[in-house]
Amino acid sequence: MPPPWSDRPAKPSLAYRVTSSPLVLSVAALIAALVVGGLLIILTDPAVTSKTSYFFARPTDTLVAAWKSVSAAYLALFEGSIYNPGGTTLAQRFYPLTETLTIATPLIFAGLAVAVSFRSGLFNIGAQGQIIAGAIVAGYIGFTWDLPAALHLVLVVVGAVAGGAVWGGIVGVLKAKTGAHEVILCIMLNYVALNLLLYLLTTPAFQRPGSANPISPQVSETALFPRLLGDSFRLHWGFVLAVIAVAAISWLINRSTVGFRLRAVGANPQAAATSGINVTTGYIVVMLLSGGFAGLAGAAQVSGTERVLTGDIAASFGFDAITVALLGRSTPWGTFWAGLLFGAFRAGGVAMQTTTGTNINIVLVVQSLIVLFIAAPPLVRAIFRLPDPAQAGRRKKRRTPVAAAVGQDAAQKSGASR
Structure with a gap:
């Protein structure tokens, strides 16, 4: 003491x-x-x-x-x-939980994409376009190529990562080389990706034969994520891949040299450059990583849940990912739990409206309010x-009356001894 x-x-x-x-x-x-x-x-x-x-x-x-x-x-x-006590079988009782995990899978991937950029000092709001870019590549490989099962799915995932990484890398390169603001670039590329998808779905290469609707052919069985709990549930192995991705990015950010450099760039670019870190390269690398994770969300949609490519393949996952990353404090595991929470909101919102008549938009309001409160910690x-804790850190040290008296007495004795 x-x-x-x-x-x-x-x-x-x-x-x-x-x-x-x-x-x-x-x-x-x-x-x-x-x-x-x-x-x-x-x-x-x-x-x-x-x-x-x-x-x-x-x-x-x-x-x-x-x-x-x-x-x-x-x-x-x-x-x-989460749990339906009215179900007659165990599968029916826990079916809502599996739906939550299914919906949360692309949210986790997209949330990781946004969280990685946040930790590196970039505000990536282009996850929507990066999901679409990854879904385009994944879908094309999925319904066009004829390959063995394991190889086909691996190439779908790799293609989705590549598509999202390229779309995010465009932002990183322009940011690093020209100084263009990433928010403006992301917004523009979101529109470009969406309209590119809508155009491709009207071309013979992407449109389902014999259909006048903008929808692609069915993805081949060999390119689909297997069902995790059987055909009675929509939950697929993409969720397991999401957990692996969370663990991998957690190690990368917190344990690796690359992660340290990216965090240094995000904390203070000037100080990072002074210490020898290439800031421009850091911007490109982080946007490639961010876009790659968003592309995985596109693969989860095309080869996991929807199994076709449509104009609404990305839904609003790219924008919800911003909320997920904010709630998760831009940490990998925090983003994971936030993704599960928002997956529960999406899965349970429909049941809430059906059972009680409550407008489903109330759920959207709650999600928006979470962002509001997260953005206003003092409130x-x-x-x-x-x-x-910030106020406590800035508070000046104050000595207690006892300490002041002891200090004054020690000063007097020191003066007398002289």
Whole structure:
């Protein structure tokens, strides 16, 4: 134990370290978003609003109806995404969980793509276009080439990574060589990729024979991810590949020399350049990596879930990935859990609307509110009274009255001895 006159700061308590951690802040942001979402459910539920006319006469009627409305909606969200107690078989009970994992797979890949760029100081909002580019290459290889099963699937995955990496690499090269802003480049390339896909689906090479709709032929069986739990579920081995990708990027970012250089570029490009790190090369490498992971999301869609190439193959995964990466604090495993959470929102939102009549857009509002609260840490800390470690670090050291008295006494004795 340090003496009372020591200027060494005391070790923070366990409670302080827990409440000031980024994980707690993310959980608090999620809770705040769910609370606001609950208020929106109450305000839009006719069963609740009809009782507000006599609120002051019998307030309990309104409060009970509000509680039933919110609890029923969120219970339906849980049952539609995690566990359905009404299922007659074990498979039916856990089917919602498999749907959550299926939907989360491309979200995890795309979230990793965005998280890698965030850690390197680049704001990659082009994951949507990179998913499409990867899906185009993966789909073409999948329904055109005739190869053995294992080799065919491997080439589909490699092609998707290559397609996404090239699309992301364009941004990296232009950023490094011309100084163009990556946000503008990503937005433009998103439009280019989408319109390129829509055009290709009208050409003989990509359009399904005999169909007037913009849809490709079915991907060959040899190019599909096998079902992880059998044909009764849509969950495929792409989810396992996503877990492997999370572990790989975690090692790359935190343990490898390349990851250290990328983190250095993201922390301070000027300091990184001064220490001998090639910043321009770093920009290109990180966008190649980012685009490659987004391309894997395209492969998961084409060879895993959809099994065809359509104009809506990327859905909104590329934009949702930004939210996933933010909620995951741009860490690989944080992004993984955030991807599962948003997969649950997507899977359970449909059940929530079907069972309770709650508008599915409430789920989108909750997702948007999570971004809002994540982007405003002071607001979340103020709501939940969480400590701010940055403020604690900037606070000047103050000696206690005992320490001040001891210091003054020591100074007087020193002067007397002279």
